[in-house]
Amino acid sequence: MSTGVWLIGARGNVATLAMVGARAIARGVSEMTGMVTAREPVASLSLPEVSDLVFAGHDIRTQSIEQTAEEVHLSSGVLDRTALNTVRDDLQAIDERVKTGTPISCGQVVEDLADSQAIDEATVADIVSQIRDDYAMFVDTHGLDRLIVVNVASTEPPLESPDRYNTVKAFESAIDEDDRNLPASSLYAYAALVEEHPYINFTPSTGSALGGLCELADKKSVPHMGRDGKTGETLVKSALAPMFAQRNLRVQSWEGHNILGNTDGAVLEDEANEAGKLASKGGVLDSILNEEFHNRVRIDYTPPLGDWKTAWDDIRFQGFLDTQMKMQFTWEGSDSALAAPLILDLVRLTAHADKHGEGGLQPQLASFFKSPLSVDEHDLSRQFELLYKYAENYVQEENR
Numbered sequence: 001m002s003t004g005v006w007l008i009g010a011r012g013n014v015a016t017l018a019m020v021g022a023r024a025i026a027r028g029v030s031e032m033t034g035m036v037t038a039r040e041p042v043a044s045l046s047l048p049e050v051s052d053l054v055f056a057g058h059d060i061r062t063q064s065i066e067q068t069a070e071e072v073h074l075s076s077g078v079l080d081r082t083a084l085n086t087v088r089d090d091l092q093a094i095d096e097r098v099k100t101g102t103p104i105s106c107g108q109v110v111e112d113l114a115d116s117q118a119i120d121e122a123t124v125a126d127i128v129s130q131i132r133d134d135y136a137m138f139v140d141t142h143g144l145d146r147l148i149v150v151n152v153a154s155t156e157p158p159l160e161s162p163d164r165y166n167t168v169k170a171f172e173s174a175i176d177e178d179d180r181n182l183p184a185s186s187l188y189a190y191a192a193l194v195e196e197h198p199y200i201n202f203t204p205s206t207g208s209a210l211g212g213l214c215e216l217a218d219k220k221s222v223p224h225m226g227r228d229g230k231t232g233e234t235l236v237k238s239a240l241a242p243m244f245a246q247r248n249l250r251v252q253s254w255e256g257h258n259i260l261g262n263t264d265g266a267v268l269e270d271e272a273n274e275a276g277k278l279a280s281k282g283g284v285l286d287s288i289l290n291e292e293f294h295n296r297v298r299i300d301y302t303p304p305l306g307d308w309k310t311a312w313d314d315i316r317f318q319g320f321l322d323t324q325m326k327m328q329f330t331w332e333g334s335d336s337a338l339a340a341p342l343i344l345d346l347v348r349l350t351a352h353a354d355k356h357g358e359g360g361l362q363p364q365l366a367s368f369f370k371s372p373l374s375v376d377e378h379d380l381s382r383q384f385e386l387l388y389k390y391a392e393n394y395v396q397e398e399n400r
């Protein structure tokens with residue numbers, strides 16, 4: 001069984017590191033460190049091998065995947081030269097399969113990233129039809145049994161009044177009426193779901209979160225999940241905040257300040273594009289701590305940091321006899337090296353769900369996301385229980 005992976009934003013940092021990692025694992029020069037699917041009980045599921053994944057995708061820039069890999073290596077020292085040299089030919093072959101995408105309704109800062117051929121005057125219906133053709137050609141050319149579409153493109157501004165697209169009919173009418181408010185992420189998602197390709201949204205963009213697209217996924221029994229990968233500061237928050245809640249310590253303020261220097265950081269410098277990211281980062285604490293407190297997250301672009309993101313968090317809390325206490329932590333992570341293994345995990349787990357006819361939203365994948373669709377639980381360990389339960393049930397069944 002061959003599994004294709006279609007990355008929207010294929011020439012970006014996260015996509016590039018996911019592909020470099022997969023090919024480096026395939027060629028025996030890297031390990032699966034950081035991958036949840038390499039660890040029990042998930043490792044016992046019958047999942048597609050990382051080395052068998054076949055990659056392609058859309059992007060709006062012409063900078064090659066190899067150039068992005070070089071850039072990450074030189075500016076951030078994240079990839080070691082041996083791994084990069086070993087997979088260079090693989091990256092070139094994948095890059096030839098990358099098609100020009102659409103930046104429609106992604107905000108000015110993303111349009112500015114696009115090379116001119118990506119900004120065309122095509123109707124929304126034509127854009128959708130082109131995306132469907134791109135997926136189909138990849139599936140046919142490589143004789144794929146399954147295609148998983150993953151959104152790792154730049155963050156879009158939040159969509160205003162998403163309720164207007166609450167049914168499949170409303171979404172399809174909007175396409176027919178050339179409604180240019182429909183964001184690119186939802187067009188890629190629609191094209192995937194209508195073709196029965198599972199879809200994962202690793203970004204805060206709208207993607208498949210619209211009522212109409214959830215209805216479509218349910219009707220066609222196609223797995224989909226999102227949104228916004230949980231990889232750094234928010235991951236720590238979702239592990240730490242339950243401790244304060246469980247010990248009945250009253251959090252009075254949680255101030256988080258993030259600085260990063262990659263293209264993602266540059267896009268998030270635009271207030272419109274930053275809004276969605278701030279909403280999903282802030283929401284995690286509100287739901288775990290369930291009390292009134294000062295909760296603020298900032299994200300600032302600091303170019304010399306490259307792919308490294310630093311987060312400083314300052315937590316003030318009150319204990320017994322109103323005693324005031326505080327905790328501070330600093331997180332320094334390579335944004336893309338944290339995200340890339342999760343892309344491979346999500347692909348493998350979504351392929352598994354698809355193989356077993358598990359259509360619609362995938363709550364067992366909640367631990368991967370800052371804003372897991374349909375799951376109110378943000379406590380990291382409880383989210384992991386959902387995944388482990390899913391895995392244990394299938395492992396029992398598969399061993400029967």
Ligand code: NAD
Nearest residue numbers: 009011012013014059060101153154155203229263264335
């Ligand atoms: P990046 O800027 O390096 O890559 C994004 C790529 O998407 C670029 O190559 C860009 O040209 C392309 N792109 C933009 N709009 C597009 C469109 N409409 N169609 C096709 N391609 C498009 O960013 P990154 O660091 O790789 O992050 C990718 C996404 O993942 C961002 O939305 C980011 O917020 C999200 N994310 C990243 C992390 C992490 O890195 N740890 C965690 C959670 C979410």
